[in-house]
Amino acid sequence: MSDQHGAADMDAGEIDFKLYRYTPSLPAAIVSAIVFAILTAVHAWRLYRARAFYFIAFTVGGVFQTVGYCGRIWGHFDKESLGGFIIQAILILVAPALYAASIYMILGRLIRTVHAQHHSLIPVQWVTRIFVTGDVLAFSLQAAGGGLSSGGSLEMFEMGEHIIIAGLFTQIAVFGFFVVTSILFHHRLSRYPTVEASRGSIPWRRDLWALYVTSAIILVRSVFRVIEYIQGNKGYLISHEIFLYIFDAILMAAVMLIFAICGHEMRAQEGNDSRDSAGPLRGKGPRG
Numbered sequence: 001m002s003d004q005h006g007a008a009d010m011d012a013g014e015i016d017f018k019l020y021r022y023t024p025s026l027p028a029a030i031v032s033a034i035v036f037a038i039l040t041a042v043h044a045w046r047l048y049r050a051r052a053f054y055f056i057a058f059t060v061g062g063v064f065q066t067v068g069y070c071g072r073i074w075g076h077f078d079k080e081s082l083g084g085f086i087i088q089a090i091l092i093l094v095a096p097a098l099y100a101a102s103i104y105m106i107l108g109r110l111i112r113t114v115h116a117q118h119h120s121l122i123p124v125q126w127v128t129r130i131f132v133t134g135d136v137l138a139f140s141l142q143a144a145g146g147g148l149s150s151g152g153s154l155e156m157f158e159m160g161e162h163i164i165i166a167g168l169f170t171q172i173a174v175f176g177f178f179v180v181t182s183i184l185f186h187h188r189l190s191r192y193p194t195v196e197a198s199r200g201s202i203p204w205r206r207d208l209w210a211l212y213v214t215s216a217i218i219l220v221r222s223v224f225r226v227i228e229y230i231q232g233n234k235g236y237l238i239s240h241e242i243f244l245y246i247f248d249a250i251l252m253a254a255v256m257l258i259f260a261i262c263g264h265e266m267r268a269q270e271g272n273d274s275r276d277s278a279g280p281l282r283g284k285g286p287r288g
Contacts, residue, residue, distance in 0.1 A: 017154040019075075021234075021239040024079070025241060030069075032253075036066040037066045040256075043058060043059045043259070046260070065091070065092060065095045067091050068095065069088065069092070071084050075088060086146075086147075086150040089150055092248065093146050094139055096171075100171065103178075104178060106211060107128075107178070108128040112124060119192070134173075137167075142171075143167075146160065148160030149161055168229070169226065172223065183212075185208075217255050218251075225248070
């Protein structure tokens, strides 16, 4: 019963709360589910072929997007279904945090691949740990907030909103620091290239630009989500479905497409972080 009447059972003080302020578009949801399913399948295949297991989180993010938009298909046929709303609200919200986890891992692997640990602002053994830890915190806050905001009352929704906003601000802060770290590494390596970077066999510039572009895209999406949740359940952005597709679906599909084109061949030399950090440092320049 509660699943079918999640919004209908509000009391008089919460009467203006709605799960959806429109009927979710069926064609848009179907197209989005298909696009994300195809992109996810491509990443799963390339992940397996390249043994790029650090891209598992990224691929799971694609699964979340696919299932999330299937939840919107459900919402088209039953706007009052709390189950369908929860599926799409939480999975679409947190999927970019999973993309971010793999993106953060790429930088640490790239630093080790070109033997440029001395150019890193953060000790290379801590690069992945610091950023992924921040990402896990952002993911957890957004997931918890998403669960609360789907609780079926205005009070729960508003509490969830505040937690989601905290999670999104955490994601923005971590991404901002990540971009600064990447840019500084890029600058130092360009001025003082290592032997491996100079050979030209490793497309490290392409890889870094892929990180910049995808990071910027996810940051734009996160800012959109912050504004959306600050406006609240009656806000302009959340009341117009088109913005979800412009600033979330299309942008996140672009992130998946970029890495599908770049591939999962951003490999690092074998070994764990502690061993890599003690490895030989090549090239000259400032130490981070």
